[in-house]
Amino acid sequence: MKKITISDVASEANVSKSTVSQYLNNRFEYMSEETRQKIQDAIENLNYRPNIVARSLKQKSTKTVGVIVANIVHSFSTQVINELEINLHKNGFHMIVCNSNDQPEKEREHIEVLISKQVDGIIVFPTTDNIDLFEKLYKQHFPIVFIDRKIDSLPIPSVLLDNKLASKLAVDAFVEKGYQNIAFITNAIDQPITPRVERLQGFKEAMESYGLSVSKGHLNAVPVNQIQQRLNDLFNEVQPDGILVANDRVLIELLSFVKQKGIKIPSEIGIIGIDEVPFASFFDPPICTIEQPFEQIALQAATILVEKIQSQNKTYQEIYRFLPKLNDRDSY
Structure with missing residues (x-):
């Protein structure tokens, strides 16, 4: 089958390639509703799929974030993952979730794979045995945020419970x-x-x-x-x-x-x-x-990471603590 290109979409919609490009990048400021609809119809008629890799190379961003949880079986982990996805999606980011199972070697492998996939940043529930790798990423100004845990020797923003x-x-x-x-x-x-x-x-x-x-x-x-x-x-x-x-x-x-x-x-x-x-x-x-206030914790972590991806100039606290709440029931 012939590979459908942006030129084919432009021809089908009877608009320029740059107009299609603006549409694909959600830049609608000077685009009429009629033009937007013609491009959308052309995309659907041709079954066009943008080349994500090419776009990420051009934009220097994959709009993708890696999340590494220590153990996905914990209720808190799944709650945080869900909230992170909601908040990252609002900011135009997709999410890849990995589970280290509290094994430092798996954590290191996940980090290396995520970086090879050119994720824009990482949120991680860190183990304690990859300090050298985290320190290297920090010195390279790679956007990274810790959640649920902290490593005292590293000034990486950490979001966790009191x-x-x-x-x-x-x-x-x-x-x-x-x-x-x-x-x-x-x-x-x-x-x-x-x-x-x-x-x-x-x-x-x-x-x-x-x-x-x-x-x-x-x-x-x-x-x-x-x-x-x-x-x-x-x-x-x-x-x-x-x-x-x-x-x-x-x-x-x-x-x-x-x-x-x-x-x-x-x-x-x-x-x-x-x-x-x-x-x-x-x-x-x-x-x-x-x-644990998992919604607040996830929102804070996502906010910091997105800001770090978008700008390296802002400074952050090392520790963000959130307050627990007693659900008083009949078991005591």
Whole structure:
């Protein structure tokens, strides 16, 4: 089949190539509605598809952004991805989503592939083992924004929750209802993943502010596949009356454990989870959660990235923190 070109569209619509080019680039200021309709009809009649690669080379922009999430199974990740797509699309950008699964080597591979595809910028939930690559991109003025996490040694804008406050809200809620023997559990922190480290530290500080015991047994950070066993040990050793869960994946493990053991919520164990989950409000009993303002976080990250793509002159804060919200329900 003959490849349809911009010249064919111009001929079909009986206008100049430059007029078609203006139409394709959404420059309609001096174009009549009749001309726009003729070009649109010509494009549809000829089944014309613009050469995106050629246009990006000419414009020095692909209007495409890469997003690398640490683990796409988290509710927060999928919520943020959806909001990022909405905000980037409003600004004329398409989005390519990659999942690193918290593996630095996969993260590096994704970054290299995205750059080879000439994306205009990247939003990433960073691991901690590719500092050299991120530093190189920063020095090259490549537009990049961190979300959910930060790397202290790099002045790259980072948009995330006030994680310590999230833990404090949960401890405050527990203490207000008389809980004192409260435990905390999160995924492993062999990598210093910002939310895990900060939420654990925030829990410890909040407990100490009330003069409550925080033994080694109260602070638990283990791989997801070991959470069930750790919970079994936790109930035998510490016998907590309440548990603060660091994120949605750990919450699912805890709820599964509680069901298997026949432990009643909240009469035998109180539960609060950080990160809102779709089932929280209709679980029996409804689960109290600390919700992240994912819309605000995504909007801030998208806004910064688009501005960085469009201009290198503006300076940005290193850290943007957003406030958590307690969804007070019946699980404690």
